[in-house]
Amino acid sequence: MSTSVIGTETFNNTTTANSASLVASASGPVYLCGLTGYNAKTSTQFIQIHDAASLPSDTAVPKIVFEVQASSKFALDYGASPRKFTTGIVICNSSQQDTKLIGSPDCWFDVQMKKAVL
Numbered sequence: 791m792s793t794s795v796i797g798t799e800t801f802n803n804t805t806t807a808n809s810a811s812l813v814a815s816a817s818g819p820v821y822l823c824g825l826t827g828y829n830a831k832t833s834t835q836f837i838q839i840h841d842a843a844s845l846p847s848d849t850a851v852p853k854i855v856f857e858v859q860a861s862s863k864f865a866l867d868y869g870a871s872p873r874k875f876t877t878g879i880v881i882c883n884s885s886q887q888d889t890k891l892i893g894s895p896d897c898w899f900d901v902q903m904k905k906a907v908l
Contacts, residue, residue, distance in 0.1 A: 798904040805899045810892050811882035814901040816843045820879055821872035823902040826865045829858040831896040836884045837864060843878035850890045872904055
């Protein structure tokens, strides 16, 4: 028996205080539409996006990573072509680019996502 997708549901998840991470979606598949946030740290750090249902351990390899300057806003917008994550979406800060080494709770995250509606 096949399952038909009849549409998508858009939703978001937001931190309620400065944080080092956010489990945006603990299940998949889910599609990342966009991410906005603020780095309150007084130095540059990396924002990592992992295909996971919970916060991965340090040394995990992110699916997406980008650098954020000190005390600055950041945004990522996939527009009409959202990025698919099969397991879930976890956002975190890191002092390293290539692997996760979580930092202090100094980021604000707001994540926009879509899920298939069956």
